Structures are given as C-alpha cells and as structure tokens.
Amino acid sequence: MQIFSLQRGPRAAEIAGIEAPLRPLKLERDDGSVLDTAAAMANLDLVISVDTMVAHLAGALGRPVWLLLPFAPDWRWMLERADSPWYPTLRLFRQPRPGAWGPVVDEVVQALRQFTGAGSSQR
DSSP: OOEEEOOOSTTHHHHHTOOSSEEEOOOOOTTOOSHHHHHHHTTOSOEEEESSHHHHHHHHTTOOEEEEEOSSOOGGGOSSOSBOSSOTTEEEEEOSSTTOOHHHHHHHHHHHHHHHTTTSTTO
C-alpha cells in the first residue's frame, strides 16, 4: 500500500516533514485550478479526508472516499448515517462524542485493513 497526501497550499510543506509512509504529491498549478488534484484522484483506489474540497471533489468524481466527521458535522452530512445522498461512493466515519478522534481513526484503520485485504487470512 502507498499513501499519498493531496494537501494543497501552504500546509503542503508541513506534510513533507512528517515521519510517516506518506508521499506528498505536488498539486499546485499556476492557474489555481484543481485539475491536477482531480487527475491524481483518478489514479487512487481510495481518498480519505476530512470535510474539505478534496472530499467533495473525490465524491463528485465518483471516487471512493471516506470522510472523517466531527461529532456535530455540517448539515449536509446529516446525523446517524454512514452514507451520503450527495455522493454514492462516500462513506462517513463519525466522532462518537465531541473531540474523540481516536475511535474514528481506529474505525478507519480497521476498514482500511479490510479494504486492502490486510485483515484477511488469504494474504
């Protein structure tokens, strides 16, 4: 498995300093468009994001996307759902209580193991 960062803008440089198996992609165009990000997404098996342009772009492109949400998310994500009526390929991972990101990350890790087959005895 390879992990890429789709972070754009000034924060992208911060990603380069993280000690993790994460490869930042250079996605800045001089014209400010997101075509490079969309092209990168077309080559990814999965996009994992918080509620940003990246998640919406991946959903609009029909790419599989997992969205990590706070306990009280924006209205468009509704409540008590694991899916989205706006993007059929999007899966929601919600905080069980305010500030509790640990359980969300644990759930994503477990789902990622299943997604990659790492949790199966066949690999």
